[in-house]
Amino acid sequence: MYKLILCWRYLQTRYIALASVISVTLGVATLIVVNSVMSGFTHEMQHRIHGILSDLVFDGHGLEGFSDSRWHMDRIRKIAGDDIEAMTPTVHVPAMLNYRVGQRWVHRQVNFIGIDAKTYAQVSDCSNYLQHPENRMEPSFQLREGGYDLHDRELGDESPYRHGMEMAGWPHRRRLATEEKAWLAAQKKNRPKLTIPERVGRSDPFSGIDTPLRAAESEAGVEQRWGPLSKSQVFDKATQQETGVIIGYALAQVLGHEGDHYFLVLPGDDVKLTFPTAGTPPKAVSGSFTVVDFYQSKMSEYDSAFVFAPIKKLQEMRGMIDPTTGIANVNSIQIKLREGADLEAVRDKLRAAFPPEIYAISTWRDKQGPLLAAVQMETAILNILLFLIIAVAGFGILAIFFMIVVEKTKDIGILKSLGASGAGVMAIFLSYGLLLGSVGSGAGLILGLLFVRHIDSVRKGVEWLSGQPVFDPSIYYFQQIPTLVDPRMIVWVIAGAMAIAVIASVLPALRAARLHPVEALRYE
Amino acid sequence: MSSSTSQATDDSTGQSALQTTENRHSEGGSHILNTWNADENSFQESFFQIAARGVHKKYHKGANEIPVLQGVDIEIREGEFLAIVGQSGCGKSTLLHLMGTLDRPDAGEIYLADNRIDNLPASARDRLRNETFGLIFQFYHLLPELNALGNVLLPLMIRHGFFGYLRNRRDFRKRAKALLDKVRLSHRLRHKPRELSGGEMQRTAIARALINQPRVLLADEPTGNLDRVAGQEIIEILRNLNASENLTIVMVTHDEKIAQQADRTVRLVEGRIE
Ligand SMILES: Nc1ncnc2c1ncn2[C@@H]1O[C@H](COP(=O)(O)OP(=O)(O)O)[C@@H](O)[C@H]1O
Ligand SMILES: [Mg+2]
Numbered sequence: 113m114y115k116l117i118l119c120w121r122y123l124q125t126r127y128i129a130l131a132s133v134i135s136v137t138l139g140v141a142t143l144i145v146v147n148s149v150m151s152g153f154t155h156e157m158q159h160r161i162h163g164i165l166s167d168l169v170f171d172g173h174g175l176e177g178f179s180d181s182r183w184h185m186d187r188i189r190k191i192a193g194d195d196i197e198a199m200t201p202t203v204h205v206p207a208m209l210n211y212r213v214g215q216r217w218v219h220r221q222v223n224f225i226g227i228d229a230k231t232y233a234q235v236s237d238c239s240n241y242l243q244h245p246e247n248r249m250e251p252s253f254q255l256r257e258g259g260y261d262l263h264d265r266e267l268g269d270e271s272p273y274r275h276g277m278e279m280a281g282w283p284h285r286r287r288l289a290t291e292e293k294a295w296l297a298a299q300k301k302n303r304p305k306l307t308i309p310e311r312v313g314r315s316d317p318f319s320g321i322d323t324p325l326r327a328a329e330s331e332a333g334v335e336q337r338w339g340p341l342s343k344s345q346v347f348d349k350a351t352q353q354e355t356g357v358i359i360g361y362a363l364a365q366v367l368g369h370e371g372d373h374y375f376l377v378l379p380g381d382d383v384k385l386t387f388p389t390a391g392t393p394p395k396a397v398s399g400s401f402t403v404v405d406f407y408q409s410k411m412s413e414y415d416s417a418f419v420f421a422p423i424k425k426l427q428e429m430r431g432m433i434d435p436t437t438g439i440a441n442v443n444s445i446q447i448k449l450r451e452g453a454d455l456e457a458v459r460d461k462l463r464a465a466f467p468p469e470i471y472a473i474s475t476w477r478d479k480q481g482p483l484l485a486a487v488q489m490e491t492a493i494l495n496i497l498l499f500l501i502i503a504v505a506g507f508g509i510l511a512i513f514f515m516i517v518v519e520k521t522k523d524i525g526i527l528k529s530l531g532a533s534g535a536g537v538m539a540i541f542l543s544y545g546l547l548l549g550s551v552g553s554g555a556g557l558i559l560g561l562l563f564v565r566h567i568d569s570v571r572k573g574v575e576w577l578s579g580q581p582v583f584d585p586s587i588y589y590f591q592q593i594p595t596l597v598d599p600r601m602i603v604w605v606i607a608g609a610m611a612i613a614v615i616a617s618v619l620p621a622l623r624a625a626r627l628h629p630v631e632a633l634r635y636e
Numbered sequence: 637m638s639s640s641t642s643q644a645t646d647d648s649t650g651q652s653a654l655q656t657t658e659n660r661h662s663e664g665g666s667h668i669l670n671t672w673n674a675d676e677n678s679f680q681e682s683f684f685q686i687a688a689r690g691v692h693k694k695y696h697k698g699a700n701e702i703p704v705l706q707g708v709d710i711e712i713r714e715g716e717f718l719a720i721v722g723q724s725g726c727g728k729s730t731l732l733h734l735m736g737t738l739d740r741p742d743a744g745e746i747y748l749a750d751n752r753i754d755n756l757p758a759s760a761r762d763r764l765r766n767e768t769f770g771l772i773f774q775f776y777h778l779l780p781e782l783n784a785l786g787n788v789l790l791p792l793m794i795r796h797g798f799f800g801y802l803r804n805r806r807d808f809r810k811r812a813k814a815l816l817d818k819v820r821l822s823h824r825l826r827h828k829p830r831e832l833s834g835g836e837m838q839r840t841a842i843a844r845a846l847i848n849q850p851r852v853l854l855a856d857e858p859t860g861n862l863d864r865v866a867g868q869e870i871i872e873i874l875r876n877l878n879a880s881e882n883l884t885i886v887m888v889t890h891d892e893k894i895a896q897q898a899d900r901t902v903r904l905v906e907g908r909i910e
Contacts, residue, residue: 113801114793121781526777529738530844531766532794533759630739633777 114527115536119544122516123551129544132512133552135505136609140556141563143498143605144597148564150491151601152594158484160411163237164418165476166200166446167455170462172471175205176390177432177443184445191465195453200231201442203426207387209363209419211377218376220363223417224387226426229253235448238420242358243277243406244379253356253422255380255404256281264408274365274373284380285402289350353402354382355425361408362416379403385419390430390441397429413483502609506616509548513541513620524624525632534625541624545617546610553609557602564595684711684747685884686735686852691744693730704730706907707744712852715882717875719898721889726904728888729856735886736769736854737761748852766795770845774857776837778829778844784836785825788812788843795848815843819873835866842873853877855887859894871897 123129170188172178181201189196203226210219229251233239239251243261246252258281264271279287364377377383381403388394401421408415423442427433432441449458455475462473477484517524524537563570571593574582693705704727712718722728733739735746737753746754753764765771778787792808793801801808816822819839829837838858845853855874859867871894877883878899887898895901903910 113796113798114790116798117786117793118779118781125781522777523779523781526779527790527794528762529736529765529771529777530791530794531762531764533762536794628739630733633738633773 114532115540115543118523118540119547122520122540122544123547126512126516129509129512129516129548130551132505132508133548133555133613135508136502136549136552136613137556137559139498139502139505140553140605140609141560142501143495144557144560144602145563145567146494146498147491147601147605148560148595148597149567149593150487150494151598152596154484154487154491155596156594157411157487158480160409161480161483162476163240164409164411164414165479166235167449167453168447168459168462168473168475169479170445170447170466170471170473172443173469175388175394175443176392177203177441178470179434179441180439181442181445187465188445188447188462192449192458192461195449195458196447197450198231198234198448200228200235200446201423202227202232202444202446203423203430203432203441204443205387205426205430207385207419209359209383209385211381211383213376221417222360222363222385222419224385224419224421224426226423227420228423232446235446238407238409241407241409243361243408244281247405251358251405253358253404255285255353255356255402258283260379260405272367272372274375275368276375276378280379282380284378285353286350288380289348292349349382353404354400355402355421356404357383357385357401358405358407358420359383359403360415360418361406362412363419364403364406377403379405385421387430390432399425399429499608499612502612505552506612509545509613509616510619513545513617514623516544517541517620517624520624521627521632521635524627525629525635528627528629529633537627538621538625541617541621542614545614545621548617549610549613552613553606556609557606561597564597567593567595685714685716685749686886687711687747688731688735688741689745689747691731691734691741691746693727693734693739693741704907705734705741708904708907708909710902710909712884712886714851714884715878717878717885717887717899719887719889719895719901720904720909721892721895721901722904724890727907728890728904731904732854732856732886732888735852736771737764738771766791767848768851770842770848770850770853772838772841772845772853772855772858774860776829776834776841776861778837778840780829783826783828784816784821784832784840784843785809785812787829787840788816788847791844791848812843812847815846816840819843833866834862835869838862838866838870839873842870846877851884853883853885855885857889858887859889859891867894 170184178184185199185201188199205224205226207222207224208219209222209224210217212218233251239248242248242251243265244256244259245261246256246259258279260274260277260280262274262277263269276284359377364375365373366376368374382400383403384398384400386396386398389397407418407420424440427440427442433439449455455477459473459475459478466473527537528534571582688708688710691705691708692703694701694703696702708731710720710731720728720731730739734741734754737746737756740754744754745752748764748768753761756764778784779790782790789808789812792812796804813822813825816825819842821836821839821843824832824836824840827836829840832840838861842858853874858870858874862870874885874887875897878885885898887895889895
């Protein structure tokens, strides 16, 4: 009883000890905030990554791929049938995306993926990331009449305006066609004979294309360069499209100086893709495609690299179809498992069944391992650093407790002369440390949770104070700073802080317990 | 040693102790003690409440040894009010601390009734200090964080566990208030020590020493820091306690006038009782 009373009295009368607790409070609060934000980011990122990647990816090594996806899918289903919800074959190939901006050609290195739009949507949430509402319902490689999102769907009207998107789709394409026609007509008038620039080398399909507008190419020229037109002999740009492609948002978008989004390419524009064939050695082939939508997962790694096209077209152009049997090669099979299935277990089962020299089987986590591991490592390092802050606070407590023990030497002597045991005296200081620890970490908990809860108000406040954007949603793609409060993390942080406070009070408490009563009483 | 066995010894000696109180001012009383002293262990009956036998104590100051007590023999009967006088620095406090189990002698023994107490384990000595001895010091030694009532209740809190104290706290408070009333401090219950005068602090300390109904009161210069009037008041209280409750009191002082008011006075000179 006296332990509690004295401990409480010391807490009331020794404000300096409370000061030492402030660092515990701050440490706990920062730990909670940092962990919440980090796990919020991680969670959000995992969510996004998983939205793009299917649960399991069944890859064949090399560009050639493996033959007969149906046979493989049957086999996979036989091995892990219960756990499999959906599968889709894909073709992956590194490619060069080429499009024209003004007078210049822009080349981007991309990851060209041939998908079967219907089944691919079953294995991943990628259709959620398309910019046309109907494509989100049912992805398609047909150009839409219009109605593309003018703002980020998640961020709403506050988010940057997308200039040009109001025209995207067929209206944009028709305008292009009219402009080209007008230009051609003007050329014809000015110069009776249209000269097509000399082609310098056949291997480079774009060399020599330096005329101010693409329209400079006659339809015949297009045909010469890009192979026979598929749909009709006379390709009418205003009513016909090339094979559709969906390109990553970041491949097309640029930032205006006031933060609005402008586009180098819009749905309705034609782009050219160059990629290797499946033969040995691979040769480059090029094709013309019409952009039908953008793909925006908000993972810049993907948004600046992915280009989707119908798998059939890719297989055809790459020569992946066996001319005699008609069976096509694929590069990989994307597998979606049913809810709650053990990813690693299924992966290992498949790994056991398919020889690793031919197939690489990995989970989406394996694929993103380095990224997730980096984030995890960052969190771990931050945690260590912040715990060091609390440890420093622990040393503060240690010093102040020693001071208090020295100051209270006589009182300790009095307590012992009245029959208090060493353990009893020790308990006073230990519970004092515990009390300080709980006051400190309790305050830190409240502070941290309040901070996390109102993190956007805090951000706005800081932005208002500093006049600088702290967290630009258009950069981070999040409208709000994502946070996730994990109760286990809270328990660990609090327990750690308390433990440090108690450990720091052990030495002073031991010293108090060992004090000789007579010497303590004589102490002046 | 558990307190129950010591209680039992106390009860058995109670009768004989009462008889000796009749003539404790007479020469004969001290003569009995002296003969008993000379002839060790010949008497089975405990005439004494507390005794020191050949107690030695020295302090170490660096390489130097300071011999303070060099074979102290003393016996204090139950219900006696004994004053130990000696010059400042002669070891009076040291002796009192040894008797109150605050410290251990280098050689010699300390007895409480028939039981040796100087070699008891720490927990038993803690218990003795809490239940059997009441200590009063020159500088009062009250806890500054607690008010007068809290200070008086402190030994009870130490004695009883958390729940034991809570269960009986009404009784305890009543007891503490009664004691403070007895030392005429009922108007100062809620005052912190620094709001009390020296005499009031010492009276609080006496109330605290009495709260666990001790068998022996050990007072180390209880008037040493007080003016004559306040000091006299303290001595009156001690004499009253001794007379009305037959409480054994050992008082250490350097002041002859104060010492004279005790039943018996012994001198500590050069580490021995004269
Ligand atoms: N811890 C100690 N270390 C060294 N010397 C001490 C210590 N405590 C007491 N002394 C010495 O022992 C002697 C007796 O002290 P004390 O018992 O307090 O005397 P008194 O109470 O009679 O004035 C003094 O000379 C004092 O200086
Ligand atoms: Mg002294």
